[in-house]
Amino acid sequence: MAGSSGKSVVGRFGVHLAVLFFVALWTVPTLGILVSSLRDKDQIIASGWWTALTSSTRTEAGRLGTAADQVEKDGRFQIAGNLFEEGESRKITAFGTRSQEPTRYKAGEVADLGDGETLQVNEDGSYVYASPKAFEGERGRRVYYSASSPPKFTTQNYRTVLFSEGIGRSFLNSLTVTIPATVIPILIAAFAAYALAWMRFPGRALLIAVIIGLLVVPLQMSLIPLLKLYNGVGTFFGVPSKTYLGIWLAHTGFGLPFAIYLLRSYIAGLPREIMESARIDGASDFEIFVKIVLPLSFPVLASFAIFQFLWVWNDLLVAMVFLGTEADQIVLTAKLNALLGSRGGDWEILTTSAFVTIIVPLIVFFSLQRYFVRGLLAGSVKGG
Structure with missing residues (x-):
């Protein structure tokens, strides 16, 4: 059906859709640049800007405490600590001791590492590493974990x-x-x-x-x-x-x-x-x-x-x-x-x-x- 200007309603609607499409085509990348510029460095690595309002998850590596941190309790030697720095609000969902299987165990699960050694990593990053024998060495054991972070915006980049x-x-x-x-x-x-x-x-x-x-x-x-x-x-x-x-x-x-x-x-x-x-x-x-x-x-x-x-x-x-x-x-x-x-x-x-x-x-x-x-x-x- 033609309007008073001689153009059909469908034609005018199509023109408006085309205009909106090209406006979005040029605006969305600029919006992405703005959002990314306000995000934390770690979250930029973990996920795209379109997930800025949701929690982001990434796999990281850390080290447990050393032999100098061990204590003896109930006939077993334990090293306790936290993988996060003080003030971090992240949450661990899974962990592992091999890079090939970084999320083998769920957070809170007690992992059997063999020879009587066990490792428990909780959601808040706290861990307990236990063994029937005294720990040796100056470097702590490497552990891998998947942690989710809440949305975080910062002006540090600016x-x-x-x-x-x-x-x-x-x-x-x-x-x-x-x-x-x-x-x-x-x-x-x-x-x-x-x-x-x-x-x-x-x-x-x-x-x-x-x-x-x-x-x-x-x-x-x-x-x-x-x-x-x-x-x-x-x-x-x-x-x-x-x-x-x-x-x-x-x-x-x-x-x-x-x-x-x-x-x-x-x-x-x-x-x-x-x-x-x-x-x-x-x-x-x-x-x-x-x-x-x-x-x-x-x-x-x-x-x-x-x-x-x-x-x-x-x-x-x-x-x-x-x-x-x-x-x-x-x-x-x-x-x-x-x-x-x-x-x-x-x-x-x-x-x-x-x-x-x-x-x-x-x-x-x-x-x-x-x-x-x-x-x-x-x-x-x-x-x-």
Whole structure:
């Protein structure tokens, strides 16, 4: 049955379902990062983020007390203690003495280990290890157990990331890199896009073809030639190689092809009558660009600003190549990478680091999102 807009109820319902599906597709991973960033390290290892509100179970290994802890009682030697540290609220469900059978016995059961030796491990982690002979040796016997832990959330990961030395400085360094590297390509691309859309000059079609071709050039292929060129020019003029100017120019070069292509598609779709009326009134190309084209092009400028900001903010490779590793230059992504360690020993802060890095891009996106789709689609129907 068709509605007043000409679309069937089933069609509209299908569109809504599709929208909800894609919203969930993008939201669920972000929710997972947030939940994982607040979980305890041991629980991250034991279970996925979707089980954060339930108890998690994992198999661990521990050691019983040594011969120095034994006492004689009723003709038997006993070692008593607790596998948990004081204050832990976990509960043991099963235990064993071999890695092949870590859950052979239930908690509270008295396990016969042979030669008269027995071991009892209770739910609260307390144990009694008994033998008819005196225990010997300086190391306690290894025992395996399966323990369940209640849901536990902590802000320790955030304290580790946010209060680590140099994080604040690296955050400012990232802003120092990202803001100019977003604004400069927009300024250059806007002029170029207007010229390619509304001005006629020799080689115009060839320039457009070259720009489209540059869209498919991988960044990694151009890094080394660009770095050699920049270092050569810097040496000639006596300019240091590891500067903010270098990374601004690098990101500008990498972002310009897409910026010009996107902006030209939009500007070429602006009404021709407005341009012709302005020219009849005596306006120059510069006046038309500044007073008419730029105000009308704000949606597409905001769209590209979102893209460019995200690319530069999340960049690590270009920053490592064109910037130094000193405290006054290292960007946030490089600093967080250093926090993980060369072997990834502190990997539990990975989700926290990821969530910290997406906060600023989310603010930028939601501030400009009303222009996002309009800017991307406005030039896709018609073009010059």
